[in-house]
Amino acid sequence: MTSAADDTGLPRVKLDYLPALLVPGLMIVAAPLIGSGSTWATLTVAGLAMGMMIFIIASGLTLVFGLMDVLNFGHGAFISIGAYLALIVVVPLAPWFAADSLPLNLAGLLLAILVAMAGSGALGYAFERVLIMPVYGQHLKQILITMGGLIVAEQMIHVVWGAQQVAMPLPTAFRGAITFGDIAVEKYRLIAVCIGLVVFGAMFLVLNRTKIGLLIRAGVENGEMVEALGYRIRRLFVGVFVAGSALAGLGGVMWAFYRETLTANIGGEVMIMVFIVIIIGGLGSVGGCFLGALLVALTANYTAFLAPKVALGSNILLMVLVLMWRPMGLYPVAKR
Template sequence: MSTLVVILVTGVGLGALYFLVASGLSLIYGLMHVLNFAHGAFLTLSAFIGWQVAQALGTASWGSFLLSVLVGALVGAVFATLTELVLIRPLYERHIEQVLVTVGLSFAAIALFEGIWGTDAINIAGPAWLKQTTPVLGASIPNIYWLLMLAAGVVLAAIVLFLRKTRYGMIIRAGVENRSMVTALGIDVRRSFTIVFAIGGAAAGIGGVLAMHWYTFVSAHMGSTLLIFAFIVTVIGGLGSLTGAAIASVLVAVLQQFANFYLGGTGDFIVVALLAVVLLVRPAGILGRKA
């Protein structure tokens, strides 16, 4: 029983991490139809800067940890905003060029990160509570998973409230449906789309800082590794569906954990097999809309 609880809870916690990374991808594609392959670079840079902030203030304190998360979100938002303004905005409706330029940015960013911080992974430390466990039904659950679940819930709620309850959220949704009409009303839709990129980058930044505490290290390739699972989650959940991404994140992570434990570490293979099945049976994904 305790083994089952550990697998389920850690699977949900890992799914929360996948969602933090995938939420930005899903949001940007759903509202702007941009496949951003540089999303992992947002995450990695945020993790490195967050780590340096924590190092400067003392890694064991909660104050430095929370500040590193906030700085990570800010770095991710700024990096994403600059990417949209400089590289993506001139290429709207030119999807092949968008893919090529974001892939190129991803490779260039990895090389830059290796040049600045080195090619080896850097071990990190954080508040002692993150490495401790909490008993649940006889199982000991690492506390980092509870933090990941809390962060994912807060990010999901914040994005939904922003889109449904704020003026810019309404402008963004209206601009997606009929951009020319919104522009005719004198509203700068481009500014709203930049905000979407910033929100996606901020979510990636939060995910990056929390991911390095889950891994207990940070490296130049960390974002690329998580980006693979983020794309899998986004496709299975349905491109552009934030709710679908949340459901798929938990499904993929729990299945991955079960397969790793009971099927000899085949979690990644099972996840890829699930992706293939979804693409064959329901190409739009769990909650995606058919073209």
Template sequence: MSAGRIASTRLSGIDWPANLLLPILALAALPFMSFSTWLTLTVAGAAMGMMLFLMASGLTLIFGLMDVITFAHGAFISLGAYVATEVVGALPGMAASHSWVASLAVLAAALTAAILVTGVAGLIFEIVIIRRVYGSHLRQILITVGGLIVMQELLVTVWGANPIPVQKPAALQGSVEIAGAAIEIYRLVAVGLGLAVYAGLWLLLSRTRLGLTVRAGVENLEMVEALGFRVKRLFVGVFVAGTALAGVGGVMWGVYQGLVTPAIGPEMMILVFIILIMGGMGSVGGAFVAAILVGLITNYSGFLVPKLALGSNILLMVAVLLWRPRGLFPLVKS
């Protein structure tokens, strides 16, 4: 199955041009640098892409099924990052230990706590705000921007406005040498986690009845209801899952950055929306490919043409939209 077709399964034929874009971009950069530099930049770009995917996957799922555009997603990313500061700070012995088991356990504890906290926060947000604005994009944008501001102020109230440091667990610091290239261990962990989440979503959406219902709902919500499925409950579940994924992204990004501020999530939202638009609004597989594209182009352009680095993602998005106006893997809606 095509990587870009999780939410919109394509069973006959693979969309080769869209799927080949990623390897073409990676290979196109190789002649302009040494292999070890290319490998370092590619792994770093993939790792950044995976962290972006973790942040974007929930949002694209929410849009794909619920047709809800939420600008408050960034606040859930920040919340996840703050939870990481609490959990890592509460386990200083384990975080300082050079044991792999202890370091991964600290990270797992932070991820689990973030999933719970951002999931519950997402549930409250859906009940209090989102369910009142179904079907109206303008109202969704306005009220979720308001919700973002309120949530950010709540984060400031709880954790203060000053940056809070969070250290990487000791065994995840430093780098390893692979084929002459220095690769940060934490980036490898991020790649592993991103792939695991992608695989989990793929299995959930393509191999379970719940996933079948979600895929059907993305296409024709009304008919799913007419078949007896209580879509409102599904909506709540998807929104909670989406915010929990934002929390996971927040943990990984917060620990990677080493400093957490209330703006750590909202600052990422421009890239997250670029990924959503470029991948095809609502497509989880599209978000996966687009997130890695963004990670790679940022690193390659930062190395080759530093002045272009800032706008490289916008240029990539423009190029993709000129080629495919609805994104790389657009969803089919009835």
């Protein structure tokens, strides 16, 4: 993988594989500490599932930041709104979810996800046009405005759906666990891992195999140059923002089913982890975000088992360690 120039003339980019080794490294280090193999496997799968959900939520945020330098503190609102929009499907189609049949349950889940993604994507468009567009390039105002948007959005959820907790029961076929020997894996977590992998794969393909993906990656690296070449980076940005909001909505649905209850501040709870993830990943890098999400979720799960009192502190510790090793995150983006 060294920089041997090939026929087309451009030197190949050196592949930086060290951060990718962190995830298996962490798993291996944790194994002797936990001791029992089956517990370790259960914790690992659970951690991977949680990591996938966090990745789904965080990926949009990191791209939005990378592309336009906009950090959306209101991202959490799309998580909550996505989860609540899923209720539009979950409540009238309750028999579908209660039925013990995998196809019916899956169809219901997919429908809920589609509604949530469409709704939170549309809201993301409005949010971008109304709130963020007037303050391009002004960091302080962006932070304040998106915080204000978060407050208003959370309160509007209370207005529309009421302030009380809503139950969001897991579809019947996803309940329980599959056991391999003495390793128990919850079914829903498997589904979360699958959906996460699909999203990661789709994103990877779009970013690396399409023209739009090329433009997005180029925009993250050097937006001015992309504009100078005649592409409208703002239009691209709106698209990425909408996609990111839709993904947050998807993550919200997954997270709400995972917790089985729904409150308006569900987004705020996840956002802390999401911020840690994108800082670890290197603010703008999708690959870094993916690794960061897995690292954070695995660390959280392992420490929750080994030393439950310090579970949340462990994420901060992980962030400090990563930043001491690479001050700009695992995969720093060139312009920063």
